[in-house]
Amino acid sequence: MPPAQADTGLAALSDQLILFTVLLYVVAMFAYAIELAGARARRTAQKAKTPALATVGGDTAPPEAPEEPAGPARASDRLALVGKAAVWLTVAGWAANLGSVVTLGLATGRWPWGNMYEFVLAVCLTAVTGFLVMLLRHRVRYLGVFVMVPVVLGLGIAVRYLYVQAGPVVPALNSYWIAIHVSAAIIASGVFMVGGVAGILYLIRGRQDEKGLLSRLPSREDLDRVVQRTIVFAFPVWTFAVIAGALWADRAWGRYWGWDPKETWSFITWIVYAAYLHARATGGWGGKRAMLIQLVGFACLLFNLFGVNLFISGLHSYAGF
Amino acid sequence: MGIVGWARWAWRLLTSMRTALILLFLMALASIPGSLLPQRGIVPEDVVAFYKENPTLAEVFDRLWLFDVFAAPWFAAIYLLLFTSLTGCVLPRLRKHLAEIRRKPPAAPRNLNRLPHHGSYRTDVEGEQALAAAQTLLRKRRYRVVAGPGWVAAEKGYLRETGNLFFHFALLGLLFAIGAGALYGYRANVIVTEDEGFANTVAVYDKYTPGSLATEESLHPFSFQLDDFNATYVLQGDRRGQALDFVARLRVQDRPGAPERTFDLRVNEPLETGGAQVYLLGHGYAPTFRVVDGEGKVAFDGPVPFLPAEQATFTSEGVLKVPDAKPAQLGALGLFLPTTVPVGEGFGSAFPGMINPTVNLFAYHGDLGLRKGPQSVYQLDTDEMTLAAKTEKPLNVGETLTLPEGRGSITFTGVREWISLQIAYDPGRLPALIASSVAVLSLVLSLTVRRRRVWVRLSDGNLEVGGLLKTEGSADGFAGEFGDIVTSLRGVVQPVKE
């Protein structure tokens, strides 16, 4: 049983760290935006044609050709520098975000996702983690600004409207299942969020030959690939989260599935993402339609997180805040 | 087109991917009303409230099964169609996959340089030797390999389809497990007070919901004694009064004649016995009373479970009924305050834990009305009763309310606690767990494994390698692997020095 009283010093540190996180993410967001706005239109159509010809020179060449815009070298160098700075700001913000979650856990002596405020903090942490991990392996820096917008919004809402003082949770939440079930839900939600952002960009991007501001966005193929990657990762994690939730419900409420509103919406979310995977697997429903399904899935995820807690009462102790 | 033709057409339509997609969507859509409207199976009291507020609308909703969405025939129709479609979809795929697993990788196509992944170089290593080296290399990479005249064909990633099939079959298994659990299981609720016992029989339950194929024999004959219940609350600060922990100490006998064991029942730690689970759902106070009637006899002596009226303070209400009292029956309405503090003119409870327990009583005499039929134990029918006395000031433990005109007395002798339990037996639990574990594991295989083919062809000292990704997505991942293969091949089958 965790202590009845939270450590106030650590709790205050957690509060300060989260403000610091928001600040760093906001600056990073502007830096990403500047880099993107300065970039030239991407000549995606050509490079999409030849996706992955292995060079027989022996080395494993990166499959995606460099996307540096052709232009005055100095300007593009400067922009790249801004972009790099944005990444380092994100890393710093991520560290502060992690610190905030960890100190909250230490302050309360339990897993730090016992209410909506804490849950949103953790989801934003995993969304940024997912983005940073993708950055290591793929050229997705252009996504930075679009990942930062919902993260900053989410953290802002959490700090402004959902904040609760660090403290113990009700006995129903006092279980190791919170570590398993909620952690999986948080990881999946964070990664789904990156996919959702890429999906919205895909729809905005429109056709390849577009001119103007939109042409600075990456190609639809690139975005499609990002979406596919995030969902292929997040869907099994979500499946696991739902099953772990059922196991917990079995221990806590005496049935593994009871169509509680939260259960119902996680099921709906699951079904819709499964539909996305099916849509991609069939020729006729690929592309834009699959993307729309994916975004419906994301909307269901968000409704489950906010809508169900705000409008519908159920057994989930998260509901009250 | 005859009947057979129509049936075949319908079957093909039902098992097509597009139909599966539409059914998936319908299933999601159909669940939505179940989350927005109160459901009888979950919150029956909210359905009653809905009826009171909107009788006509409620009538319409009810006719459409909107208060029982997950038991509605139209909901069942959707998932049965979905699962029929699933069966029709996976059975042929299973047959095809079994054949494919046994088949050898197909021979190398004529023009390897037309493949999306392709490389070539010149070598002077002798043909047999070069191809043997290529075979060893691909085998080491766990490809399935066959060789023909001048070529080697290799394939890998069969686990993708295997995983996918396992996943879909696991979903079918899950459905059967859930169905079996609902048919053969049972669920029941009961209230047990400290120092009381419980034996698992239908008669003692307050509420019993058996599955349609459950019988009396489904009830496992276990019993237990509730020795003590303890709730811990936050004592200070903002969250004062928030519950921290509940423990019920039980002495359990798993079957008649079995040795007794002790068990601490907690919120997330149910008691498992004989296939059934016993869960702690709620708790409350049961003040104990001794009632002496007008003839000087003890007409009642024991606990009376009170229901919490306010969760934050556990101010509880209850009813005392003494049908054996003479010359007239006695009854009382009670208000129990676990931590009594003065509030304005009167008294209230300041804390859910028991620090200063008192009880207020309104005592009646007359006819309890028990002859009229079954009554709720939490309601007093005062139609044929008269108020005899009421407490001026809440009674402390040990204090007595004396009724005027020699009608007797009621003594507040102490407080026990009660717990409400759910007893559930669901034979589909374990199969459902197994099915869903298989589903997750095979889903990971299905989504991460890539089916791919690699060919090597050697003619006139020209060595060609071609690669084909059979499943879409992450082509760049395969490009890396293909590059590695070519590099390793150059290591074992040396190219001609320029």
Ligand code: HEM
């Ligand atoms: C209960 C509903 C169902 C769920 C949750 C479900 C889920 C899934 C998932 C997660 C995949 C993996 C997708 C991928 O490999 O990219 C998949 C693949 C597949 N499903 Fe389903 N499925 C369901 C019903 C069906 C039905 C009814 C059919 C038959 C019409 C079907 C046919 C397929 C096929 C053919 C694939 C392979 C796609 C591929 O990898 O090319 N599924 N399903």
